[in-house]
Amino acid sequence: MSSGKSSAWVTSADVARHAGVSRSAVSRTFTEGASVAPETRAKVLKSAEALGYQVNMLARSMIQQQSNLVGVVVSGFDNPFLLSLLGPLTHQLALRSQAPLLMDASEPEQLSNSLRQLMQYRISGVILTSGTPPIQLAKEYLRLRIPVAMINREPLLEGVDVINSDNRQGGALAAEVLCRAGARNLVFLNVVTGTLSPSARGAAFAKALAGQVRRGAVKLRQATAGGVSYAHGFEAARQLFAEPSARPDGVFCTNDALACGLIDGARALYGLRVPEDVKVVGFDDIPMAAYEAYALTTFRQDIGALAERAVACLAERMGAPDMPSRTLELPVSLVERRSTQIPSIESTESAKAPVRRRRLVSPPV
Amino acid sequence: MSSGKSSAWVTSADVARHAGVSRSAVSRTFTEGASVAPETRAKVLKSAEALGYQVNMLARSMIQQQSNLVGVVVSGFDNPFLLSLLGPLTHQLALRSQAPLLMDASEPEQLSNSLRQLMQYRISGVILTSGTPPIQLAKEYLRLRIPVAMINREPLLEGVDVINSDNRQGGALAAEVLCRAGARNLVFLNVVTGTLSPSARGAAFAKALAGQVRRGAVKLRQATAGGVSYAHGFEAARQLFAEPSARPDGVFCTNDALACGLIDGARALYGLRVPEDVKVVGFDDIPMAAYEAYALTTFRQDIGALAERAVACLAERMGAPDMPSRTLELPVSLVERRSTQIPSIESTESAKAPVRRRRLVSPPV
């Protein structure tokens, strides 16, 4: 409007003047559940519209000692599963008119800085995604009475809500699927980092197999990959398949990337076929699990529900900071693909045969 | 300290009292480049430390009519390349003590809401990542004199900086690589959405081939996939390979996901071999491009540099909102893998042969 350099945002006073009411009335109009007469409200809305007014959240948040910002802490941006959580989280927060302030917890020396930065914005809560962000972080927030929700973490801390996929269910099902497919010499491929999800999955897997192991019907051992990625899975293939006399015929990998790497390693290094020579099960159902080249049987985590529950828990805790901790376990769903199913017809490269092998193999949408 | 319920954040007044100085002195101590005597500064710092004081960014930002928040707009969280940008962006922003406010622009009806939300926090800038966020959005911000930087977009708007990967370089190189590999019947696989990157890549590809096409040395046509994902690539295989007499022997796909889908489709539906029957080149170098199952020749975008430049451009523009637009083209690097290289030895499934085919096939780190 004016030719001055400043951006000249419209303020509530401008709207009040324009509408012939007080600033209080303007404020009330834009406050959920405040008492304002319908006509007043209408006038204010009209003026606000005309002037292009928007509440200055900075000022509102200052007054209320709390913003609508929620810290979303990711440790490392290299985990496809974690990244897939970002979309649903953003969406769920938006539904409650909150906004995600992204923070990277992967670099330890940068951590306390980022922590401070979040606090400086008086965030109304923090969501810690699975993996390695130190539990110490959660404690700091707790001390400041900032609500914390964690996804796929061990429920160790009093006062924080934990939303997990049901790893035990997955582990048990993995055992069932592999046994049903005829595997008898089994391996659980774990990762070195001792985070919750992998160990819970492995423990449930072992437990489900315990009876058969005791009877000598199946063999089970555990192997450890150097990390969570494809490359580590590829390397793990050497560990598992180098000795022809001791090759497992069924492997449950603690995540999909590892499983894809393992499959490729088994194929490229030792010419093994999946599922004929070795059956493989993963966890997460990342996009490439559905790729024809892997067609990996795996467990889909319900990222939508994880995000929804996390945001909901956080919201409830904002209202009642001292409510007791909750731990939720959300069901996972088994996605059976070719990596555990020996096709009924011959499956080897029969050139030119435009066969679609089975329902689940069709390309994902 | 007190037993009251409120969180009782420490304020600058508390620090001032504790240090025996004015609130102005405290403020200056925490303001970059403000003039304050070393001893005063020391006293303040000591008291702040003792009390656990941190500047309330909400208040500071309100005064300064601008926060340290930067809007990061992503349209759809299903694009692995875009997600890979998030890490570097967060990092670069942190280096300048700014923080990314994440926003999803994929749902049109939610768009203006999110837009408003960002403005309400008086963000100091916006980064639009590649893809479909409507250009309209950029205009809105521009009108409000909020600096805008776009990554991998067409440089159409005066006043916004655009940071792109050099698609032309990539397109030209793709032509060279495919021809060198012996392909003569070429296809460029585009996507329906008319965004910049795909068309620029295709145009450069075509231009590089123009001479040979004219001489009749190679054939080139364009095909269009229904979207950018693996599934669309898989479907595109039908389009390209259904007719045995008209099969291309070289395909340049506008992105990696599409290329992986195409490869799987060619293999699964028609028993074709890559690279023996058809050579494939992608773009982006997403993680799965390196997987043994695809070993896809592709172009790596320098996501670190894209992020760094975008954040830097934004920062400069904050100081000088009226500076002329800039368009940067960052070099891409060719990553040659098996999908364009016929192995010198026989490459088919010779079971049990622990061959590592070539340098570039080794698992990624």
Add this chain to the structure above:
DNA sequence: CTGAAAGCGCTTACAG
């Protein structure tokens, strides 16, 4: 270099 004072844009008892 320093402090007292005004002001940023909002919300919230308070009194009506």
Add this chain to the structure above:
DNA sequence: CTGAAAGCGCTTACAG
């Protein structure tokens, strides 16, 4: 339901 006034925690001329 409404408005005048106080106050949130900070920065910034201003005068010294």
